[in-house]
Amino acid sequence: MIFDALTLQLGYNATLVTLGAALLGMAAGVGGTFLFLRKRALVSDAISHATLPGVGLAFMVMVAMGGDGRNLIGLLIGAALSAGIGLLILSWLSNRTRLNEDAAIGAVLSVFFGFGIVLLTIIQTMTSGRQAGLEGFLLGSTAGMLRVDAMVIAISAALTLALVLLLRRPLTLASFDPEFATSIGQNVRRTDLAMMGIVLAVTVVGLKIVGLILIVALLIIPPVTARFWTERADHVVILSGALGGISAFVGAALSAALPDLPTGPIIVLVGFCLFGLSLLLAPGRGVLSAVVRHRSYQRRVHLRQGLLALAQGQPIYEKLTLKLLRNEGWALPDGVATDQGRARAARALLDETRWQLIRRDPSFEAAAAHYDGLTPIERVLTADQIIEIDGRIPVPEVAS
Amino acid sequence: MSLTLAARNGQSTEAAKRAASPLAIRGMTVSYGQKPAIFSVDMTVQPGSMTAIIGPNGAGKSTLLKAALGILTPLAGETTAFGRSVAQVRDRIAYVPQRASVDWDFPTRVIDVVLMGLYGQLGLLGRVRSHHRARAMDCLERVGMDGFATRQIGQLSGGQQQRVFLARALAQDADLYLLDEPFAGVDAATEKAIITVLKSLRDAGKTVVAVHHDLSTVIEYFDHVFLINTRRVAEGPVAEVFNEKTLQEAYGGRLAGAQMDALGGVLA
Numbered sequence: 001m002i003f004d005a006l007t008l009q010l011g012y013n014a015t016l017v018t019l020g021a022a023l024l025g026m027a028a029g030v031g032g033t034f035l036f037l038r039k040r041a042l043v044s045d046a047i048s049h050a051t052l053p054g055v056g057l058a059f060m061v062m063v064a065m066g067g068d069g070r071n072l073i074g075l076l077i078g079a080a081l082s083a084g085i086g087l088l089i090l091s092w093l094s095n096r097t098r099l100n101e102d103a104a105i106g107a108v109l110s111v112f113f114g115f116g117i118v119l120l121t122i123i124q125t126m127t128s129g130r131q132a133g134l135e136g137f138l139l140g141s142t143a144g145m146l147r148v149d150a151m152v153i154a155i156s157a158a159l160t161l162a163l164v165l166l167l168r169r170p171l172t173l174a175s176f177d178p179e180f181a182t183s184i185g186q187n188v189r190r191t192d193l194a195m196m197g198i199v200l201a202v203t204v205v206g207l208k209i210v211g212l213i214l215i216v217a218l219l220i221i222p223p224v225t226a227r228f229w230t231e232r233a234d235h236v237v238i239l240s241g242a243l244g245g246i247s248a249f250v251g252a253a254l255s256a257a258l259p260d261l262p263t264g265p266i267i268v269l270v271g272f273c274l275f276g277l278s279l280l281l282a283p284g285r286g287v288l289s290a291v292v293r294h295r296s297y298q299r300r301v302h303l304r305q306g307l308l309a310l311a312q313g314q315p316i317y318e319k320l321t322l323k324l325l326r327n328e329g330w331a332l333p334d335g336v337a338t339d340q341g342r343a344r345a346a347r348a349l350l351d352e353t354r355w356q357l358i359r360r361d362p363s364f365e366a367a368a369a370h371y372d373g374l375t376p377i378e379r380v381l382t383a384d385q386i387i388e389i390d391g392r393i394p395v396p397e398v399a400s
Numbered sequence: 401m402s403l404t405l406a407a408r409n410g411q412s413t414e415a416a417k418r419a420a421s422p423l424a425i426r427g428m429t430v431s432y433g434q435k436p437a438i439f440s441v442d443m444t445v446q447p448g449s450m451t452a453i454i455g456p457n458g459a460g461k462s463t464l465l466k467a468a469l470g471i472l473t474p475l476a477g478e479t480t481a482f483g484r485s486v487a488q489v490r491d492r493i494a495y496v497p498q499r500a501s502v503d504w505d506f507p508t509r510v511i512d513v514v515l516m517g518l519y520g521q522l523g524l525l526g527r528v529r530s531h532h533r534a535r536a537m538d539c540l541e542r543v544g545m546d547g548f549a550t551r552q553i554g555q556l557s558g559g560q561q562q563r564v565f566l567a568r569a570l571a572q573d574a575d576l577y578l579l580d581e582p583f584a585g586v587d588a589a590t591e592k593a594i595i596t597v598l599k600s601l602r603d604a605g606k607t608v609v610a611v612h613h614d615l616s617t618v619i620e621y622f623d624h625v626f627l628i629n630t631r632r633v634a635e636g637p638v639a640e641v642f643n644e645k646t647l648q649e650a651y652g653g654r655l656a657g658a659q660m661d662a663l664g665g666v667l668a
Contacts, residue, residue, distance in 0.1 A: 037506065037507070039503075166524055166525065167524070169519050169522070169524060170524070172508075172516075173516060173519065175506070176502060176503070176506045176508060176513075176516075177497065177501070177502045177516070179466070179471050179495070179497040179501055180495060180497055180516070180568075182469065182470060182471045183469045183470075183471065183490070183493065183494075183495035183497075183578075184490055184491075184495075184519065184520045184572075185487065185490040185520065227507060230507060231507050231508070231509060231552035232507055232508065232509060232512065233506070233507045233508055233512070235507075236507050362588075365587070365588060365589050366589045369557070369587060369589065
């Protein structure tokens, strides 16, 4: 069943939903990347909550004009307009008043959402409102998705991708170094506006599938996940799009295969699984690799300190140091050096002595900057330089 | 009659100087809230000079540069560069912001940062070709950072980061270089590398303006100086205007006697 869903063999509607969701996931992942890099992730939460009054008002207007209040395009236009107003108020509050952006986000988010809920309640009491199904916009509902809905999502997703591709350089500059961007003539405010426009478009289009409460997850989780795997902004964009697409595809397929599982939340949970795996396992920035790196560093520090202590005939107090030295076969349980340990200790002491010498000599300043107590001096100086250094010093005594 | 003529002549030579200047600022006022950070500041940078902007903390040194470039919006005042509006000649100006102004954990490598210096020329969609990369590597080599091209920028020391910023400015191949505290918090090796590059730019006929905080190196590094403390205090060749009187005026009581004594040896 799940395999059928993943290979798009669960019938027309399920296929439509799955493909639509995957496209939306890609667009959200790509569009959310620069929001994340600009450190304005939560602005998207304000935008998404600000769509609700627009949905309600659009329904009322369409009914008042004698049409079908549930027309998706009409509802989305309403959502976009009210989200746009929310965004304007947000940027006015944070730029022109003493409110910080976080407080402004809280204010816009709660006021718009509250107003939206009031409108939805009023619609419930209208005769034409009973069957409106507008609650679906809160958490998403894919049950009645039409071909035209899928087309709207596909076109918007394609436009978002194209726009991000076109604006990738200004978006990167505005996120990394807005002052430099301004100095080369870029209008950073306009770039920010374009970024918000992209996010707004993704949000509005995603309302139908994941709903306004969870769309923020689709915008933010993929770039955060992607960031674990790469140190390049352009790669974060591509990876984030791929991760968003995969999460949405798998999530939508799962919810199609297993009855009663809501699409939006499942997509978010799939995305979270990818995030969790990356958090743990990513090579440079993951938790496990950080622990391994720290352990290995600690081990090298202890070994070095232990060797220097042996070389100078000092006792070794720390248990970990002694244990590591014994494991290497450099010391006996009572802390006395083995032959091999003595040779190692002598080398460590020579290395340390050479380091201390070049650290005192201004002409070696650049090389001395690499001193961390662990790097062998051979890595920073040429053989000739080392001979020159050794000429200046008495050969260090080795405890025998 | 002759007086007004002289005055008019004076005015027109002033105007001619501004038109020839790589950076001329007139009547610039910038305020944060109701308190001006700089007030009615005039500055005329000499072509081909190396000018230090000096003054105490909070004197408006960085603000002056930012306002000139349009990074801050001034309340009043106008800036011309090479006799034209700054917007018209941005491709001839390279700006090096303060190192602390950016997030060094940003996912970008050293070479990518230097390539940003070519964005103006690449436009939105122009592809980065091998000659662009070669150019970026050349710039990195000039600041002694070519061995770090593929490092993530957060892995560099402060001095190395500053040199990468300078390499980005070199990639812009500008005629006017504006640097905000390029020597702040860097190691001596970096300071030497940076000043060597800046002097080579000046020797190639470019103009260099740097916000500077270390009074003891002003004479060694710069040929012109601009003293500011919210208002302009003095401006001109180091030998003429960098002296105890102007320093006292710019720093007021804030320049400790000991600092003054230390400078005593180098001051004219």
